[in-house]
Amino acid sequence: MNKSNRQQTMNKFKLLKTSGSARAGELQTSHGIVSTPVLCPVGTQGSVKALTPQDVKDVGMTMILSNTYHLYLRPGMEIIKKFHGLHNFMGWDGTILTDSGGYQVFSLSKLMTINDEGASFKSHIDGSAHVLTPEAAIKYQEIIGSDIAMVLDQCVAHDAGRAEVWAAMIRTHLWAKRCLQAHTMKSQLLYAIVQGGTFPELRKESAKNLTDLPFDGYAIGGLSIGEEKQTTFDITQITTELLPADKPRYLMGVGSPEDILECIDRGIDIFDCALPTRVARNGALYTGSGRVDIMNAAYRTRESAIDPDCNCYTCRHFSAAYLHHLFRSKELLAYRLATIHNLAFMHNLVASIRQSILNDNFHSLKKEFLSKYQTTDEATRISQKKKWLASREHDSE
Amino acid sequence: MNKSNRQQTMNKFKLLKTSGSARAGELQTSHGIVSTPVLCPVGTQGSVKALTPQDVKDVGMTMILSNTYHLYLRPGMEIIKKFHGLHNFMGWDGTILTDSGGYQVFSLSKLMTINDEGASFKSHIDGSAHVLTPEAAIKYQEIIGSDIAMVLDQCVAHDAGRAEVWAAMIRTHLWAKRCLQAHTMKSQLLYAIVQGGTFPELRKESAKNLTDLPFDGYAIGGLSIGEEKQTTFDITQITTELLPADKPRYLMGVGSPEDILECIDRGIDIFDCALPTRVARNGALYTGSGRVDIMNAAYRTRESAIDPDCNCYTCRHFSAAYLHHLFRSKELLAYRLATIHNLAFMHNLVASIRQSILNDNFHSLKKEFLSKYQTTDEATRISQKKKWLASREHDSE
Numbered sequence: 001m002n003k004s005n006r007q008q009t010m011n012k013f014k015l016l017k018t019s020g021s022a023r024a025g026e027l028q029t030s031h032g033i034v035s036t037p038v039l040c041p042v043g044t045q046g047s048v049k050a051l052t053p054q055d056v057k058d059v060g061m062t063m064i065l066s067n068t069y070h071l072y073l074r075p076g077m078e079i080i081k082k083f084h085g086l087h088n089f090m091g092w093d094g095t096i097l098t099d100s101g102g103y104q105v106f107s108l109s110k111l112m113t114i115n116d117e118g119a120s121f122k123s124h125i126d127g128s129a130h131v132l133t134p135e136a137a138i139k140y141q142e143i144i145g146s147d148i149a150m151v152l153d154q155c156v157a158h159d160a161g162r163a164e165v166w167a168a169m170i171r172t173h174l175w176a177k178r179c180l181q182a183h184t185m186k187s188q189l190l191y192a193i194v195q196g197g198t199f200p201e202l203r204k205e206s207a208k209n210l211t212d213l214p215f216d217g218y219a220i221g222g223l224s225i226g227e228e229k230q231t232t233f234d235i236t237q238i239t240t241e242l243l244p245a246d247k248p249r250y251l252m253g254v255g256s257p258e259d260i261l262e263c264i265d266r267g268i269d270i271f272d273c274a275l276p277t278r279v280a281r282n283g284a285l286y287t288g289s290g291r292v293d294i295m296n297a298a299y300r301t302r303e304s305a306i307d308p309d310c311n312c313y314t315c316r317h318f319s320a321a322y323l324h325h326l327f328r329s330k331e332l333l334a335y336r337l338a339t340i341h342n343l344a345f346m347h348n349l350v351a352s353i354r355q356s357i358l359n360d361n362f363h364s365l366k367k368e369f370l371s372k373y374q375t376t377d378e379a380t381r382i383s384q385k386k387k388w389l390a391s392r393e394h395d396s397e
Numbered sequence: 398m399n400k401s402n403r404q405q406t407m408n409k410f411k412l413l414k415t416s417g418s419a420r421a422g423e424l425q426t427s428h429g430i431v432s433t434p435v436l437c438p439v440g441t442q443g444s445v446k447a448l449t450p451q452d453v454k455d456v457g458m459t460m461i462l463s464n465t466y467h468l469y470l471r472p473g474m475e476i477i478k479k480f481h482g483l484h485n486f487m488g489w490d491g492t493i494l495t496d497s498g499g500y501q502v503f504s505l506s507k508l509m510t511i512n513d514e515g516a517s518f519k520s521h522i523d524g525s526a527h528v529l530t531p532e533a534a535i536k537y538q539e540i541i542g543s544d545i546a547m548v549l550d551q552c553v554a555h556d557a558g559r560a561e562v563w564a565a566m567i568r569t570h571l572w573a574k575r576c577l578q579a580h581t582m583k584s585q586l587l588y589a590i591v592q593g594g595t596f597p598e599l600r601k602e603s604a605k606n607l608t609d610l611p612f613d614g615y616a617i618g619g620l621s622i623g624e625e626k627q628t629t630f631d632i633t634q635i636t637t638e639l640l641p642a643d644k645p646r647y648l649m650g651v652g653s654p655e656d657i658l659e660c661i662d663r664g665i666d667i668f669d670c671a672l673p674t675r676v677a678r679n680g681a682l683y684t685g686s687g688r689v690d691i692m693n694a695a696y697r698t699r700e701s702a703i704d705p706d707c708n709c710y711t712c713r714h715f716s717a718a719y720l721h722h723l724f725r726s727k728e729l730l731a732y733r734l735a736t737i738h739n740l741a742f743m744h745n746l747v748a749s750i751r752q753s754i755l756n757d758n759f760h761s762l763k764k765e766f767l768s769k770y771q772t773t774d775e776a777t778r779i780s781q782k783k784k785w786l787a788s789r790e791h792d793s794e
Binding site: 045046047049050051052054074075079082083089090091281300301303317318319321322324325326328329331332333335336337 | 443448729730
């Protein structure tokens with residue numbers, strides 16, 4: 001990679017143990033050590049919805065995802081710059097990972113046109129015109145001061161044809177190189193994004209191309225956007241097998257408890273997903289036996305916590321009946337308490353998975369969890385996902 | 398009061414000091430000592446909007462107001478009973494004052510008809526039919542287990558004519574006696590409500606009538622419902638002069654910082670008001686120089702807290718610019734942080750007023766506060782209040 005003026009940083013990822021393909025590791029960042037596997041809650045607009053940074057820390061989470069596209073549009077880079085970065089602006093001293101904005105330009109903005117130079121688009125907030133280039137995506141992420149930045153990639157729909165997927169992948173590789181060139185912030189890690197849709201040979205080409213370049217980690221993009229679950233798992237597996245063992249792998253936009261188990265089993269280290277927080281605000285709460293709807297009449301009189309085995313703030317202090325009442329009454333407190341619970345559930349699950357990898361009994365934990373956890377059926381899941389994708393402009397997550 | 402089978406309880410109010418008509422005292426309740434003057438935040442539906450009980454405690458507040466009408470309709474008395482009262486249901490171990498529901502039946506319910514027996518109405522939630530009698534209002538408040546219960550009163554509009562105000566007052570007296578008769582819970586204090594609208598001679602008649610009965614305290618109802626501010630103050634003063642010095646006085650539905658100062662100056666000990674929490678959710682934040690609109694462009698870049706003199710959680714952790722961003726982005730965290738700030742401001746104001754009474758320099762504190770605090774002009778205030786009263790069915794506060 002002679003054209004890059006970027007110093008290859010020391011490898012900040014330490015692989016501690018594997019159990020099959022599942023991996024336990026440690027990621028060193030400018031804002032602390034992150035134990036992997038890890039799930040990042042989503043703080044798109046510089047706030048994990050309904051929570052303070054302290055709430056996020058209290059559930060045990062150490063790394064959040066924020067978003068360049070959203071922060072660029074609002075509050076704007078001059079504000080983030082004035083505050084010397086997002087950590088200080090939002091009061092979060094843990095690790096921040098930022099997405100480059102590629103996916104949001106593709107899925108949220110209006111009148112997007114794209115060429116090799118970059119993407120022109122209109123803001124979903126006020127219709128103002130903007131251009132996002134690989135160089136700009138890096139510059140903005142350096143202003144944000146995230147601990148891990150992502151390259152700008154071109155995203156296409158899950159049902160795009162091979163030619164379109166191929167062309168977007170080629171452009172993603174071109175942009176990845178330009179991002180490397182543009183990147184100057186030594187304390188910030190930079191991850192590439194493998195594209196190639198659901199075409200194994202394109203995934204292979206993309207992984208080959210990007211792993212030849214000195215990135216600090218590799219993400220898998222273009223999944224969990226409407227394809228069938230088995231496809232997500234298969235492409236994840238094919239892709240991780242092509243990635244270097246000594247670099248962290250990040251599966252973008254996944255997922256549910258069962259997806260996380262399946263994809264850790266396929267070699268993923270880092271996840272981000274708006275699901276736990278978004279469904280919490282709709283009253284869908286995780287328990288060991290599956291996601292339950294707190295609005296259900298069964299909870300109206302229940303004196304125990306929503307999950308009596310859970311040790312989160314919500315379950316320690318409030319009954320299921322009180323949560324039911326708050327949701328029925330549309331009280332704002334409902335959203336905070338439900339979000340705390342779902343994040344705690346996910347954090348505890350991921351932490352127990354990590355421990356099982358260290359103890360080399362990941363597969364028995366996986367089997368036990370899935371035998372008790374009732375997953376959402378596939379048809380409902382896809383229909384919900386599509387509905388959400390269609391309605392996304394009204395929700396910044 | 399021979400007809401009452403209620404034991405006259407020991408006086409639980411201790412008047413410690415006066416400064417002019419302003420009073421500092423202590424109110425002993427089943428859930429702790431409440432220092433007066435005191436402002437109760439409103440937890441109409443068993444939740445101070447956007448806050449946990451711990452948040453309320455952290456700002457220093459010790460007593461909240463909840464509402465019989467709302468709790469009776471949702472979650473319903475059988476739920477509250479199952480939880481042995483509201484304290485346990487909502488997780489608040491401080492003092493609870495409950496309004497009887499008279500005002501909500503009058504202002505929120507549908508198709509209300511009223512006679513000496515009680516009020517028939519339809520629920521604003523689902524249209525179901527209900528009857529509220531003085532006996533039922535007491536029974537429900539005993540189930541709720543509030544520390545202070547209110548009698549059922551008949552409320553009329555602020556511009557009702559003398560005959561209507563008189564008739565409602567006579568019925569309020571009749572109901573007050575029936576509430577006393579019905580009341581059996583010894584650990585619960587029971588306050589009467591002086592009515593009489595803006596007619597001094599009716600207030601006199603009402604106060605005379607009710608202070609002949611063995612109530613634990615006296616509220617002033619039928620104010621702050623659309624009349625001019627000076628009228629609120631004048632009627633408050635006329636009424637407190639008629640009330641016994643050794644019993645607490647509670648002015649219902651007041652108020653703003655300046656109203657609280659003026660009414661403490663007229664001998665009030667207890668206030669409740671949804672204003673600090675309601676305006677917080679609209680981005681109106683209290684500072685020593687007046688209420689500011691956090692959405693204002695001036696705050697977009699402000700690195701200091703919204704009120705640099707404030708020691709609340711919000712001001713200790715977040716800049717005005719970040720709060721501005723959260724409100725602009727409609728992030729849920731905005732409502733919690735703003736509510737914490739406004740309640741802390743009000744609590745600190747009331748605490749400093751109390752200290753000034755104890756130090757006998759209340760009037761200089763009042764003068765100093767009002768010289769710096771820019772109040773909302775009268776026309777805007779009345780227009781906002783009317784708008785809110787008209788829209789109330791959509792907001793449980």
